[in-house]
Amino acid sequence: MLRRGTAAGRIWLLVGMVVAGVLFAGGLAFAASATIVGTGADTFAPTDYNADQGEVSQLQVTGSSHNVTARQNGPDGKALFRSATISGGFTPVTGTQYLPSGDYPFFCTVHPTTMNGTLHVSTNGTPQPRPSVTLSIRGKKIAKALKKGITVALNTSAKIDDVSLVAKLGKATLGRASDLSLAQGQVFETIKLNKAGKSKLRKKSSAKVTVTAEIPFGSPATTKAKLK
Numbered sequence: 001m002l003r004r005g006t007a008a009g010r011i012w013l014l015v016g017m018v019v020a021g022v023l024f025a026g027g028l029a030f031a032a033s034a035t036i037v038g039t040g041a042d043t044f045a046p047t048d049y050n051a052d053q054g055e056v057s058q059l060q061v062t063g064s065s066h067n068v069t070a071r072q073n074g075p076d077g078k079a080l081f082r083s084a085t086i087s088g089g090f091t092p093v094t095g096t097q098y099l100p101s102g103d104y105p106f107f108c109t110v111h112p113t114t115m116n117g118t119l120h121v122s123t124n125g126t127p128q129p130r131p132s133v134t135l136s137i138r139g140k141k142i143a144k145a146l147k148k149g150i151t152v153a154l155n156t157s158a159k160i161d162d163v164s165l166v167a168k169l170g171k172a173t174l175g176r177a178s179d180l181s182l183a184q185g186q187v188f189e190t191i192k193l194n195k196a197g198k199s200k201l202r203k204k205s206s207a208k209v210t211v212t213a214e215i216p217f218g219s220p221a222t223t224k225a226k227l228k
């Protein structure tokens with residue numbers, strides 16, 4: 001048996017303190033993130049959940065098929081936070097990490113009348129910054145756009161998935177690039193023109209083109225350029 005005063009005893013005491021600290025910190029981290037439970041009775045049980053700012057909440061489904069969808073819309077025009085629809089297990093409720101403190105009602109789109117709840121975000125922690133993008137059109141030649149598409153330079157605040165780019169001439173859509181995964185920093189993407197877009201652009205000696213980036217959970221970004 002090791003005595004506390006011996007060198008070996010002191011080492012084991014220190015190891016025990018570190019392990020206990022890790023477990024204690026882990027417990028705090030787990031408590032700060034809400035796990036919303038959807039049951040086989042098509043209810044959320046309970047209906048109120050607490051989470052700290054900056055935390056990604058989880059949906060646990062114990063029966064039936066459920067999702068979590070915020071009642072409010074975010075800057076991208078979609079639900080402020082949302083999850084996939086699952087029939088069992090766990091899935092993240094993405095978007096909760098951006099929320100400031102406050103109360104946020106949510107529901108399940110599969111069972112909207114029986115499944116309603118509220119996420120209470122505390123004043124603890126700090127919301128994560130929402131993803132953002134700045135963009136510019138590279139290349140101002142109509143001939144090049146017709147042949148290869150419209151190239152866009154994007155500067156991103158972080159890695160962002162499911163980004164869409166839309167190029168327009170007035171109200172007409174020239175082309176679209178969807179489901180893009182952008183690395184952090186500067187990246188380049190090309191929007192291929194659709195058949196109608198090419199037809200419209202061929203008739204122009206100059207064209208004012210607008211490109212909009214649709215960012216999940218972030219505000220859209222827009223840039224314009226005159227092609228000749």
